[in-house]
Amino acid sequence: MVVTRVDILSLTLTTPPDYEYRVSYYPLAYIDINTLAYFSLFSVVTGCTDGIGRSYAKELARRGMKIVLISRNPKKLEAVAEDLKVAFDTETLMIPADFTKLDIYDGIKEKVAGLDIGVLVNNVGMANDLDRFLDLPDGEKTFQDMLLVNNMSMVRMTKMILPRMVEKGKGVVINVSSIAGIFPLPFFTVYSATKAFVDSFSRSLAYEYKDKGIHVHLVGPGAVYTKMAEQFLDRPGLTAPTPDTFARSDLRSIPKIQVTSVVTGCTDGIGLSYAKELARLGMKIVLISRNPKKLEVVAEDLKKKFDTETLMIPADFTKLDIYDGIKEKVKGLDIGVLVNNVGMASDLNRFLDLPDGEKTFQDMLLVNNMSMVRMTKMILPMMVEKKTGVVINVSSIFGIFPVPLVTIYAATKAFVDSFSRSLAYEYRDKGIHVHLVGPGILGFVVLHLTRRAVYTNMTQKFLDRPGLTAPTPDTFARSDLRSIPKIQVTSGYWFHNLMREAIRFMNFVAPYKMTNMIGQFVTSAMEKYKEKCKKQ
The missing domain is CATH 3.40.50.720 (NAD(P)-binding Rossmann-like Domain)
Incomplete structure (x- = not known):
């Protein structure tokens, strides 16, 4: 006091x-x-x-x-x-x-x-x-x-x-x-x-x-x-x-509060940046990710920079038996923010040609969609009881249109978009803000055209360096958090919002042509990437 x-x-x-x-x-x-x-x-x-x-x-x-x-x-x-x-x-x-x-x-x-x-x-x-x-x-x-x-x-x-x-x-x-x-x-x-x-x-x-x-x-x-x-x-x-x-x-x-945020997929990229920005705002952080050593590094970094109290929970979201353990560990915490960030993508390839496709597709659905549903089902009741809370669901610009050669990944992001917007409507009168953010995280199409995305470990093979149209994860997370609660659906970063609206318009006016164009660009990007790999 x-x-x-x-x-x-x-x-x-x-x-x-x-x-x-x-x-x-x-x-x-x-x-x-x-x-x-x-x-x-x-x-x-x-x-x-x-x-x-x-x-x-x-x-x-x-x-x-x-x-x-x-x-x-x-x-x-x-x-x-x-x-x-x-x-x-x-x-x-x-x-x-x-x-x-x-x-x-x-x-x-x-x-x-x-x-x-x-x-x-x-x-x-x-x-x-x-x-x-x-x-x-x-x-x-x-x-x-x-x-x-x-x-x-x-x-x-x-x-x-x-x-x-x-x-x-x-x-x-x-x-x-x-x-x-x-x-x-x-x-x-x-x-x-x-x-x-x-x-x-x-x-x-x-x-x-x-x-x-x-x-x-x-x-x-x-x-x-x-x-x-x-x-x-x-x-x-x-x-x-x-x-x-x-x-x-x-x-x-007036001092900062000590309520808790939960961040999944928090050891790299955008998830790590969300954890840092929320810690900067004075929140305790529950860090959930697969690699215990990386979790320890992140927790130590947050402690050193922001004097942040953290709880580390190692969890592999490709498994279904992890949720009871997570629920037990977060029981009793005053959780105000849930960041559903954990995600995975596949290499560029046709649906049947992806190596080890069955396991890749299964893991992708479990990580990108099942984790979001189960974590939200776990945390949301606490927020509804308090009549206040923020759920941040990290999607992708690929959630707004079909993308050949990353067929399953784009479909999982369409799931995130639909799930988030429906959830926002259902709980709008319960003090819950569901914030859907769809960055150009893996915007291979746009990468090929304009080199625009977020410069993460996922996109380094397509991007030479961060810049104005491809921000660092820290810049992206800081930009997105500023938009809460004014915006429910966003791409998180000003240039990505422009991209999103342009693509939505094109997809609305000529959806068939849009899919064909996307397919051609992705195919071209894939071939160029393969040639680049051969030279290396």
Whole structure:
């Protein structure tokens, strides 16, 4: 559990010396809060129509979250909701509520019932003009309102939302305090006392729920150029950032989560790159592949570069008796991402002419299709139960059209395309994002024409080097992960997406001619490859 105070005036991250800090951050999803992985979950932001609250709403929406907007002014709520919709295509729920009233909470509770809430931003607050305690005009009402808005709202909203987070074993509570919470501030006597309350409440709450997967994040800004501070500040600057700059900076300071990704076929190529990119985002990784020595090398590399916790599971996906063992080993893990990457291909040849064809074809179906079905059947129920998860199914550009001379391989990738798109529809209302990626991994046809694919061990015999149209696996995986959850079906890399759409159009307009053309190009590529091998 971590409690941090961001002091914007000194631009340093400080922590009280007498407090024990432990990282135990499990927000509502499965990737770092600074990514787009929150697409199926909600953040609740109070006091969201101006200043820091509005900026938190924008930054969380930017990261793919749905937002519950709670504030007093309905017209301002509508403006914020419209702004988020236009800027980020964000789903919002507007709840007008005046936090100076005590009768609002049952209504709020009813409206958020059933939502999968993972982040609560207790931001709503008010301050008074500079004056002595007794000299403040209409002091009784001002002081009463300030306690109800600054403190009561935080307690009641936390009491409302926290039980669901505890039940799920993950959640983030962001309590917005002030630098005035760490020392008494004459002429702001009641205001600074309410912020001292926020500091004490947040730090105690963090300790109480540190073993429940809850991260209580206490943020105590100095001067931020909001409407509240305009009377003291001429303009934003280095020591007085805008609310947008402040919120973006603060969200970066929240630690990365430690939820788990499962990656099959992870010791080479794209699978290895997915494992590295997910580790870079702070996730634990379950590495599943055939070669134990390669698994150890990958695990050591991830530990060294990203301090990543890994679980290695050697498994040969040409066998059917491996799945009970895998299931036993991943039992109890909080799995948020499954990358079905393992795959194999055959050499270029006619269906009947491939050496040892029966075994090759059988292995290809077991590795390319059976593994995907069995691993998804194993992991998906855990995701559905949590109402959140990402399944990344790695296909190929060959999944969108028949390809002679790699007949079975292309058919297995057509299976992946169909399976993924149907699965995405079936579980679209369960918080599951099925991401189908069809790179030009083995694009022999396109390789022959333009040398475009992904530069992996599989394609080195056709490609001289990586380049703009044939990215490295690292570049490819990083590019693809950025597209989640905005795109359901993709080729993962910008140039491959252009290729995909062009080929789909050609296949739609003239499918017979397309197959003939592909067959001719693949045959030509095969002959050239054989000649190259003879010369070597």
